[in-house]
Amino acid sequence: MTDTQDPVLDPAAMTGYEQLLAMRDGRMPPAPISALVGMIDFDGEVGAMRVALVPEQRHYNPLGTVHGGVISTLLDTAAGCSVHSTLGVGERYTSLDLTVKFLRAVTAQTGRIEARGTVLQRGRRTALAEAQILDTEGRLLAHATSSCLIFS
Structure with missing residues (x-):
């Protein structure tokens, strides 16, 4: 789906990446958790x-x-959105697990932090992803791995 098509979006007819871009661009509402926590600068x-x-x-x-x-x-x-970005039309996913390692304390004085997720392996039924949280100086603050189940 492109920006020149009908402005009424049908998430069921979009790939996972198209859904995420529509949320990023304000054409679809973001996940409510993002506002609750205060997430910013969603992209990829x-x-x-x-x-x-x-x-x-x-x-x-x-x-x-x-x-x-x-x-x-x-x-x-x-991590989850990285997997979501690989979904085809009609595919969905759910997290099976999340293993987190906290490496440094984070406070308001830490300043802006960024979580970067990457799909390590994507199969027909499962995906493995990792994510890292870095501060503005590139220090690793936390790390996670996640397994996801993919289904239609």
Whole structure:
């Protein structure tokens, strides 16, 4: 589907990458979790997607750092959307697992962070993806792997 076609989009007639671009461009609503957490700068290409966040105190756990659930959400989004970007028309996916390694504490002082996801292997029924969260200086803050089930 291109921008010159009917402005009424039918997600069921789009590839996964086309769906993600439509969300990025505001032609389809984004996933509600992105607004809840405050995700920004969603973009990428087939097989590799990224999303960013500027940490705030609202993301903190009782210890005064960004909650692991927020970090995991960013990693899951980058990895999962990377798999989503490979889907053909009529295909769907669900995450089977997410394994996260927290490597550095993240606070508001860390500044903007970016989760970068990549599909490592895409088969007919499963996909394996990874995601990394980096700060603006390129330091690795967290890493995850995710297995996804692909179905029609």
